[in-house]
Amino acid sequence: MEKFKKALSPITINKTEFKNRLWIPPMGTSAVKPDGTPTDEMVAYFNNMAKGGAGAVVIEVADVDEHRRYNSTVIGLFDDKFVPKYKEIIDAIHDGGSKAISQLLHAGPIPLIKNDPTQYGPLCASSVPHIYNLNAIPQVITKEQMAEIKQMYIDAALRVVKAGADGIEIHCAHNHGLLGTFVSSIHNKRTDEYGGNLSCRMKYPLEIVEAIRTAVGPDMVLGVRISDSYDEVDGLTLEDSCRMSRMFEKAGINYIHASHGSLISIANIQPPHGSPQGIFANRAKVIKEAVNIPVGTIGRITDPEIAEELLETDVADIIFMGRALIADPELPNKIKEGREADIRPCIGCNECVTSAMYGNGFYCAMNTLSGHELEGGVVYDENNKGKKVLVIGGGPGGLEAAGQAAIASYDVTLVEKANYLGGQFELAAYPPTKQEFACGVKYLINQVEKHGVDIRLNTEATKEYVVDMKPDAVIVATGGQPIEAKWITESGHPNVIGAWDAIRGNANIGINIVVIGGGLVGCECADMIAAPRYYRKQYARKVTVIEMKDYVMIDDYTPQRDQLMTRLMDKNVDILEGAAVKEISADSITYVKDGETKTIKHVDTIISAVGTQSVNGLTEELKVLDIPVITIGDAVAPRKIHLATREAAEAIKKLKI
Structure with missing residues (x-):
């Protein structure tokens, strides 16, 4: 505990003591019924997050306006009917040992439920469309509507109090919602007392804060989430945010949640893999120096040692750890118990927040239980001892299956054809900004070793091998391999390379390169092989993606897609979309785009990145065996890491021998 003394020390805010300074920020799960009622899955999720030891859990945002809802996967707090279920969430957080804080939002210019007569459309300080809702010109909010919405905030806050929360956080960040756009000169063009300079643009948010404070009383913890800056033309600056923080403090706010950026660039809000740890912390420090209330920082803080350092050096008073605690909710408990080596790392793939944002469930590549807490995970079972499980394939699915089977007390053997573990997960760590994927592979390997899995590398599992092993069950996790399109490989060009070989550095690459295939692998390959800077030098590599x-x-x-596209543009990679390759010669590629036929000449290297195909012939061969044979991951169909690991966990949980 001494190593993390500051992080694990309590903090008192407005008479409420929080047991430590590692807090969970609000993050959507999409575990909501269409009317806005939280589900049992959400209750279980928050209970599990709290059990991990966080000092506070800020519950995902809740709508205050029934007729301008952000979307159908957001909690509703615009009616008393939501209080009982919302109270279940707060009770679940309390039962887990954490304090519960509720975040409130009015969607303003971005209510995203369409074709619903109960929804009234966008509302904003001025008639400037939001980037999330460009085809809908907002209605300019009237003073009468401002009064109505202020009452909505008051009513929602009182429901939060009734449900038993320890605090309320008001969303006023990211050029988002009514308040986040009201303070922004991007959207607020008013010429009355609510527009103009920052003090006037802050007038309405401050009125809402003051009204909530009056309604909930002096002892309730009130926080506000702001952006330290928007990093956009006409957006808020760090100096603006310091002034805003002082105004909020005077209005009755007890802590500042200093986030960053705007919805114009989502990667600034959810910094992906490759982003520096504590990327926005120095900005939070400037805000902290401007106020006399606690300030929390956020932004790719996944390493508890860095969290401790930020607190020790007085950069911030609170560390918001979001995706890190999705990957491992137990992180606070583990550092308290000296188990840092067992912390499950966040790899920054952003599948959690992205899948939830689009209403596609809630997943984590590293934590297969996340979003599935109500179903439960694999548990130790004495009856499984001595029963043999053979896992074929050492990629992410195979590693997860082997580790989970060992936890369930099976006798596990993991067979891998290659001389290393990790499969495509290991390969995924090679391109720029993706070193954190190596941490994910390392963790999975460490866990199977820790749990005593018999690992056999350089071993090909044939049907005869499996029969000789006499397993009681087989998990086929043989993964995928690159598609070798003959029209490329047998085109007659002398230097055709597979994207995987190009990424690994297993082939010589020239200076005029065409990558065929613009999926993730093709674009990451282009990012990796292109010159780091475009200086218009002779003999510099020229890369084209078709x-x-x-x-x-x-x-x-x-969010990382945005950053990858920016890097490709900075490196002068030529991207040809809607283009079909027509002919390949020994030194050229001819393609058709928009009805025009064009040729790229002097091509010395072609990289094939046209996709991945399953490797699963063994599944059919093993069907004759009278034992469970379960196929998972890319061996079923090429997909993302989180689906492979999730299928692995499910396979072991449901395994009956």
């Missing part, structure tokens, strides 16, 4: 779909990485909605 993608037949309308957009590269068309199915990727994560």
Whole structure:
């Protein structure tokens, strides 16, 4: 505990003591019924998060306006009917040992429920469309509507009090919602007392804070989430945010949750893998120096040692650890108990927040229980001892399956054809900004070793091998392999390379390169092989990506896509979308785009990145065995890491021998 003395020390805010300074920020789970009622899954999720030892859990945002809801996966607090279920969440957090704070939001210019007559459309300080709702011009809010919405905030706050929460956090950040856009000169063009300079743009948010404070009394913890700056033209600056923080303090706010950025660039709000730890901390420090109330910082803080350092050096009073505590809610408990080596790392893939944002459930590549707490996970079972489970394949699915089977007390053997573990997960750590994926692989390997799994590398599992092993169950996690399109590999070009080999550095690459395929692998390959800077030098590499779909990485909605596209543009990578390769010669590629046929000449390297295919022939061969044979991960169909690890955990949980 001495190592993390500051992080684990209590902090008192407005008479309420929080047991430590590691807090969970508000993050959507999409575990909400269409009317806004939280589900039992959400209750179980928050109970599990609290059990991990966090000092406070800020519950995901709640709508205050029934007729301008942010979306159908957001909690509703616009009616008394929501109080009983909301109280279950707060009780679950308290039962887990943490304090519960509720966050309130009015959607303002971005109510995203469409084709619903009960929804009245966007509302904003001025008629400037929001980037999340560009085709809908907001109604300019009237003073009468401002009074009505202020009452909505008051009513929602009183429901929070009735439900037993320890605090309320008001969302006024990210150029988001009514208040986050009201303070922004991007959206507030008013010329009355509520527009103009920052003091006037702050007038309405301050009125709401003061009204809530009056309604809930002097002892309730009130916080506000702001952006330390928007990093956009006409957006809030750090100096603005310092002034705002002082104004909020005078109005009755007890702590500042200093976030960053705006919805214009989501990667600034949810910094992905490769972002510096504590990326916004120095900005929070400036705000902390401007006020006399606690300030919390956030932003890719996954290492508890860095959290401790930020607190020790007085950069912040509270550390908000979001995705790190999704990956391992037990992080606070583990550092308290001296078990740092067992902390499950967040790899920054952002599947958790992205899947929830689009209402596609809630997942974590590293924590297979996250979002599935109500179902429960694998547990130790004495009756499994001596029963043999053979896992074939040492990629993420195979490693997870082997580790989970060992936890369930099976006798586990893991067979891997290659001379290393990790499969495509290991490969995924090679491109720029993705070193954190190596931490994920390392953790999975350490866990199977810790639990005594018999690991056999350089071993190909044939049907005969499996029969000789005499297992009681087999998990086939043989993964995938690159598609070798003959029209590329047998085109006659002398230097055709697979993207995996290019990424690993297993092939010689020239200076005029065409990557065929603009999915994630193709774009990351281009990012890796292109010159780090574009200086228009002779003999510098020229990289072109050809993608037949309308957009590269068309199915990727994560924040890191934005950053990857920015890097490719900075490196002068030429991206041809909606382009179909027509012909490949010994030194050129001809393609058709927008009905025009064009040729890239002097091509000395072609990199094939046209996709992945399953490797699963063994599944059919093993069907004759009278034992459970379960296929998982890319061996079923090429997909993302979180689906492979989730299927692995499910397979072991449901395994009956």
